[in-house]
Ligand SMILES: [Fe+2]
């Protein structure tokens with residue numbers, strides 16, 4: 001297998017720099033991360049440090065979502081100049097816990113799950129695809145410009161350069177057949193034993209082919225909150241065993257909605273005669289995710305719900321939360337483009 005590994009790839013680069021804060025919460029987290037974690041400090045909370053009470057902060061806004069993203073990133077690659085000891089520092093974990101609590105209560109309010117809601121019904125609903133929608137992938141297919149595609153690539157890079165990593169946290173929380181099937185899907189996402197086929201690497205190839213930077217989190221500073229929220233959702237589900245059902249539901253929703261969405265993005269790229277590496281990323285998802293969808297439905301969700309019926313409500317929650325935050329990102333892109341603005345907070 002070693003001989004199949006190719007040369008240096010983008011995601012092996014150095015850790016990204018800390019981005020600029022976007023308000024009191026992300027300032028608080030940034031101050032922690034710039035400090036020495038070995039110096040004793042009191043445990044402060046956002047509620048006591050932020051000028052306004054946490055309950056008054058937009059749970060999906062720039063400040064909270066960036067603060068949460070910074071906390072979670074410590075479990076992935078981290079940031080240049082930030083001591084890795086912050087990953088498990090009680091003071092920072094206390095802050096993270098408050099941010100998560102505010103985010104989660106907003107989600108539970110916005111995507112309630114009733115006692116009769118089933119995962120099977122929820123997955124069936126996901127499969128109903130309209131040939132003519134008004135979302136970003138439809139726009140990109142039919143009329144999107146190359147510049148809009150490049151914006152979407154940069155926006156999505158805060159996820160795709162760590163694609164499949166957030167879901168991997170759930171693996172030790174699953175058992176038996178559900179675990180085996182879940183790992184089979186993750187194995188494909190991680191390249192099936194081939195470094196150059198890791199989906200994160202395919203996305204780095206796409207970025208380079210589009211004339212964009214392929215640095216890990218290179219666009220974090222100008223990524224909108226709506227792009228950070230979906231990644232934070234995955235990290236939250238993956239890092240809390242209590243939410244393993246939601247992590248599974250989230251991956252199922254991702255895989256079920258991916259083939260038609262990826263096909264629309266691929267069609268638009270063909271219309272624009274975009275570079276092959278850009279098309280390849282989406283073609284790969286049209287083909288692989290059609291298989292992943294079936295595995296998730298039957299072997300992962302089916303087995304989990306049979307073995308652990310108490311998880312079913314969380315599977316439904318994971319699916320609905322996925323749709324909620326993805327719709328918000330879609331709305332962000334379309335609003336920016338309708339108004340003739342960039343979807344990013346800076347130039348590419
Ligand atoms: Fe993928």
Ligand SMILES: [Fe+2]
Pocket residue numbers: 189255288289292
């Ligand atoms: Fe997939």
